Amino acid sequence: xxxxxxxxxxxxxxxxxxxxxxxxxxxxxxxxxxxxxxxxxxxxxxxxxxxxxxxxxxxxxxxxxxxxxxxxxxxxxxxxxxxxxxxxxxxxxxxxxxxxxxxxxxxxxxxxxxxxxxxxxxxxxxxxxxxxxxxxxxxxxxxxxxxxxxxxxxxxxxxxxxxxxxxxxxxxxxxxxxxxxxxxxxxxxxxxxxxxxxxxxxxxxxxxxxxxxxxxxxxxxxxxxxxxxxxxxxxxxxxxxxxxxxxxxxxxxxxxxxxxxxxxxxxxxxxxxxxxxxxxxxxxxxxxxxxxxxxxxxx
Numbered sequence: 001x002x003x004x005x006x007x008x009x010x011x012x013x014x015x016x017x018x019x020x021x022x023x024x025x026x027x028x029x030x031x032x033x034x035x036x037x038x039x040x041x042x043x044x045x046x047x048x049x050x051x052x053x054x055x056x057x058x059x060x061x062x063x064x065x066x067x068x069x070x071x072x073x074x075x076x077x078x079x080x081x082x083x084x085x086x087x088x089x090x091x092x093x094x095x096x097x098x099x100x101x102x103x104x105x106x107x108x109x110x111x112x113x114x115x116x117x118x119x120x121x122x123x124x125x126x127x128x129x130x131x132x133x134x135x136x137x138x139x140x141x142x143x144x145x146x147x148x149x150x151x152x153x154x155x156x157x158x159x160x161x162x163x164x165x166x167x168x169x170x171x172x173x174x175x176x177x178x179x180x181x182x183x184x185x186x187x188x189x190x191x192x193x194x195x196x197x198x199x200x201x202x203x204x205x206x207x208x209x210x211x212x213x214x215x216x217x218x219x220x221x222x223x224x225x226x227x228x229x230x231x232x233x234x235x236x237x238x239x240x241x242x243x244x245x246x247x248x249x250x251x252x253x254x255x256x257x258x259x260x261x262x263x264x265x266x267x268x269x270x271x272x273x274x275x276x277x278x279x280x281x282x283x284x285x286x287x288x289x290x291x292x293x294x295x296x297x298x299x
Contacts, residue, residue: 001027003201004054006089007062008035012103014159015194016062024202032056035063041085048092058099058201061089064133068107069259071128082132087139094144099204101197106153106185106220108134111263116224118269119216127260137216146211148200150219150273153266154230157190158294163227167234168295171244181228181250185266186220189287193219196279203277213276218268221284230284237289241296 007013013033020031032054040046041063051059064082065071071078086102093100107130108123125131140147156162170177196219204210225233228250235245253262274280281287 001058001201001205002030002032002054002056003198004051004056004059005031005033005062006041006059006085007064008033008038009160010062010064010066011155011157011160011162011190012062012193015157015190016060016197018191019194019198022198024199025206027202027205029198029201041088042080044088044091047085047088048095051089051092051096051098056098057205058101059089059093060197060201061086061100061102064103065129068127068129068262071132072259075128075132078128078132079135082129083135083139086136087143090140090144090147094146097146099201099210100140100144100147101200102136102140102147102149104137104149104151105130105133106151106266106268107263108137108151109263109266111183111265113265116267116269117218117265119218119272126263129260146214148214149216150197151217151268152188152193153220153268154185154187155190155193156187156288156291158291159190163230164234164288164291165295167231168238168243168292171235171238171246174246176247176249177231178249178251178256179228179231180253180256181226182252183262183264183266184224184226186222186224186268187230187284187288188219188221188281189284189291191290192221192281192287196281199279200277217273217276218270219273219281220268220270221281221287222270223283223285224267225284233285233288234292237292238296241293243296
């Protein structure tokens with residue numbers, strides 16, 4: 001089963017690339033990742049040519065402008081990639097009647113809700129990044145109503161830049177550090193996300209009519225925590241490998257100001273994904289152990 005992935009160097013695209021040749025049911029996945037040196041996501045014709053040359057059975061959009069703080073001063077590029085680029089992919093997939101799986105974010109919400117967010121909750125992004133991703137969702141569904149949009153959160157992995165790698169690096173330099181404790185969410189392990197997306201691709205290919213499965217879904221790791229708890233658990237796992245364990249002090253968001261406002265509540269309810277596709281991602285504790293063991297085994 002040939003899968004076209006928009007994105008090449010990001011965490012999710014890298015995780016998907018590592019699953020090339022993996023099998024699900026009767027399908028063996030052939031995964032091709034396209035980055036900015038391979039095609040221009042902001043050009044409809046470039047996108048069309050790249051996808052037409054591959055003739056994939058499914059397209060996953062893992063390309064995104066993810067610099068949350070940087071987007072505040074780079075709005076044009078954030079919208080070009082997260083909105084226009086996503087729309088171009090959706091439009092080509094609509095013309096080919098090819099399943100299109102688009103990745104979005106918890107940052108479309110303002111974080112004011114007390115409980116986990118469902119797909120029915122009204123988005124209200126607080127920063128440029130969130131606004132650009134919401135605009136991408138809207139453009140995708142207008143261009144291709146048969147798209148599948150997956151919002152995820154707090155992505156980490158052995159690849160690229162992420163919170164877990166940053167914490168482990170800081171532990172080697174500091175005996176004490178402060179981490180925000182009043183923002184909660186679902187840590188999501190990129191390899192878990194990748195495996196789930198390929199399972200969904202397989203399910204779509206097996207369905208007699210996959211169009212009714214289109215729509216908006218939340219896809220995130222099981223269990224919730226705050227950034228402080230995420231850091232402490234990372235150090236706890238790391239200690240088993242002899243990694244340094246610094247003291248972690250709790251900070252408030254006000255004590256750690258950033259250019260972009262973060263939602264206090266990023267928790268995502270993934271019940272719809274479970275009910276429709278039968279998929280529940282592993283608890284973040286288990287996935288974090290896998291991630292840290294890979295990172296520290298490399299040293």
